[in-house]
Amino acid sequence: MADPSHRTQRRAGISYQARLTNLVEPDxxxxxxxxxxxxxxxxxxxxxxxxxxxxxxxxxxxxxxxDGSWLAFTVPIAEPGTPLREIAAALTGR
Structure with a gap:
């Protein structure tokens, strides 16, 4: 049996990316x-x-x-819902 202390633990996370105000797209x-x-x-x-x-x-x-807690996110009605469905699939494996 594998030692669980040697496994890489996967995490679900939320990141923030600051918007840049200059006119040139950042690399x-x-x-x-x-x-x-x-x-x-x-x-x-x-x-x-x-x-x-x-x-x-x-x-x-x-x-x-x-633990019974939850988070919810919405996107504007005009935006596609595909990214949200992809996130849900990645989290659940469905």
Missing amino acids: EQRAAAETRIVWSVPRPAVADARVGWHRLNPKRLRIEFT
Whole structure:
């Protein structure tokens, strides 16, 4: 049996990327330097993730945790919901 202390633990996280106000698009190195993790949780703490309706917006990602807490994110109605569905699939394996 493998020793669990030698496994890499996967985490679910939320990052923040500062918007730049200059007129020139930043290169990848600068964008990466301005991105920071603002919250994370061990992946096994995620119980479920799904995209569904919230009021009149069908693009709400709800992430539920094993302790009963949850987070929800929506995107503007005009934006595609594909990124949210991809996140939910990655978190749940569905």
